[in-house]
Amino acid sequence: MDFDVLGTLRVRNESREARLDARLQRVLLAVLLARANRAVSAEVLREALWDGRAPRSAGKVLQVYVHRLRRALGEADRIAYQEAGYSLVVRPGELDATRFAELRALALQEHATGALSAARDLQREALGLWRGTPFGDLGDVPVLRAEIDRLQEQRLAAYEECMATELALGNHSKTVGELAELVDEYPLRERLRAQLMLALHRTGRRADALRVFDTGRRLLADDLGIDPSRELRDMHTSILRDLPVLDLPRVVEPPVTVPRQLPADISRFTGRGEALRRLDEVLPGQDNPGISTISGAPGAGKTALALRWAHRSLDRFPDGQLYINLRGCGSERPLRPVEALAQFLRALGVAPLETPLDVDEAAALFRSLVARRTMLILLDNAASVDQVRPLLPGGPGCVVVVTSRDRLTGLVAEHGARRLLLDGLPEHDAVTLVARVLGPERVGAEPEAVARLCRLCEFRPLALRIAATHLLDQPELAIAAYAGELESGDRIAQPGSASAVRYAVRPVA
Incomplete structure (x- = not known):
């Protein structure tokens, strides 16, 4: 909405x-x-x-x-x-006034780092959200007056910032007409008048620039009884003396940070063709927010599926990929949203000292940074919807894939996410996976034992990999004997042991 x-x-x-x-x-x-x-x-x-x-x-x-x-x-x-x-209740990205403020703040940050073209684009996008006077015909409602005045002031300040960026980029000729209209509409706005004088001066129209100053000085004296500000007087003096300070400085654009955070693809990935095709349909659009959830039991291959799809879709995300393990299960404490946001912001070029400590402010800055990018955001091992929600982008362009043992119903209900439920592999894919680890000869020698092993592993990829790797390390061990060992459950836990396989197929608590 x-x-x-x-x-x-x-x-x-x-x-x-x-x-x-x-x-x-x-x-x-x-x-x-x-x-x-x-x-x-x-x-x-x-x-x-x-x-x-x-x-x-x-x-x-x-x-x-x-x-x-x-x-x-x-x-x-x-x-x-x-x-x-x-x-x-207004959710992130739903109110145009908030999007305007976020884009303006991000533009100021880009300008401060020297990324003038990026700053100008953000400023133009922010100003493009305006369609007229705030709240339209409701300006006579006294309760709204302060908010209308605040928004109008922000709009004028945004115009001044945008014009400053255009002038820093050397777009004086293109900017003269726009500045002249703004000065005509807001004749007492002295910074706009000074910017118009500078644009005229740089296009060789010194006389016109000086006339703009004289007109402003008379208006200020007649309407307010005051003299021009120091900024306006200094601009007038600099033009009269043709000082070098008015010359266009050389602009050096910093490189754009493009994060490439995906972990390595999973080797011997097997099956899941239909799931991969469904993920291919996640491109954002009018009726699709570009969010997919992959849910399933431990060891079902949620992360493996997400990484396989992400690696084969890299060309769809020219602005990079963000990845984070949210630690939703396991012995470690789940990552707090503000911690995840801090990692994302650093990856996008925000200095640690400039990273907001408040989760709402950090989320707003993150949404602004990715608003105009085409990126993949992979949120792995999520604990809950509340952990994920602040990490979602605010508009189209980005694709989000979330893996979790939880079904994340809130993301489906509130954000239109597409849910993908993973279970065990089909039996023929499970056998193929074991064969890719052990080799077709060894698997072909004990087909019934392999089928039994797959059933004991509940056809889950992680358990199958653990079991097959253990058998690979012990070439003298028969598959049937190992399956019996797994079924009896009499061995202590160690990497690759039967108890490790049982751990991989444990139920969700």
Whole structure:
């Protein structure tokens, strides 16, 4: 679901736009979006809806409007009620104002590192989210005024930052017209005026640049009774003296960090043709968020399948691959989302001291960094949906594959993930896997024993590999004898032993 406030208020769910015909319904939604994920008291909502002239039945009428808004959104749990008031649940990437702020922050970071082209592209993408005045025709609602003013100020600041980047890239001629329109619309915005003067100067129009200064000086004196700022005065002086400081500096773009974090592919990978074909369908699109989950019992080959598919799909992800073991099972503590995000951010070029410590801030920066990339994100051995959710990108372009013993139902229900359930291999694939380790001659000599061994391993790839490797290390040991040993369960645990095989086929706790 997308909530758009940078222009006329609208709500889109996939290709359908929610109908919000009643003005008071739109006011209610706007106030809740202005304070997304925070409780808004009934008193504030009554003030917004009726501007101090609430009817006696305002409490019940408010409940009716909340009910109608829930119905219009199509998700009843989107609006929660608690003692402090009503809150609208907005998930990462759903609110255009938040995406705008994230893109702007990322652009500033790119600019600081010297990646001017990347910064300019992000700034243009951020400004492209705007469609008009925030909240459209609801600007007369007093409760929204502060939020509208804040967003408008952010937009102007973003324009100033974008123009500065364009000028640093040497795009003076292309920028002159855009700057002239901005200065005409916001004549008292002195930084924009100084940028227009610089663009004109660099295109050989010194006289026009000086006239722009004179016009601004008169406006400031007539409207506000003040002199131009130091920035504007310094620009005027530098143009008069034709100082070298106005010349375009040489730009050296830093290399783009492209992570290649996939572990090595699994040798002797066998079968799973249908599962690989289903993963091939995970490309993100309008009705597909590009998220797949691979779930199954221990030893079913979840990681092996994910790695095999990832390695054969490398050409689909030119901007790299991120991989992390979330340690969802085993003796080690599961990785916290903020720890995983820190690793991802470092891989994407963020300096350790610049990595946010707050999980929400780190997740927002991560989504911004991958927003315009085509990447694979492989989250291996996940413990839960809550561990995975902050690691998801906010828009199309990236593909996410998650392996877990858990079915991760929340990812399917909330994020539209495609679920792939793994069980043991078909018997002929299980036999083939054993033969690839032991050799076809040894397997062919004891076909019934091999079939029995596969059944005892429950046809799971990990158990089959352990068993076959143990037999490979003991060429004198008959397969039938080892199968009997596995069935009796009388040996102590050691690598490759029968108890190790039983560990690989243990049930999920």
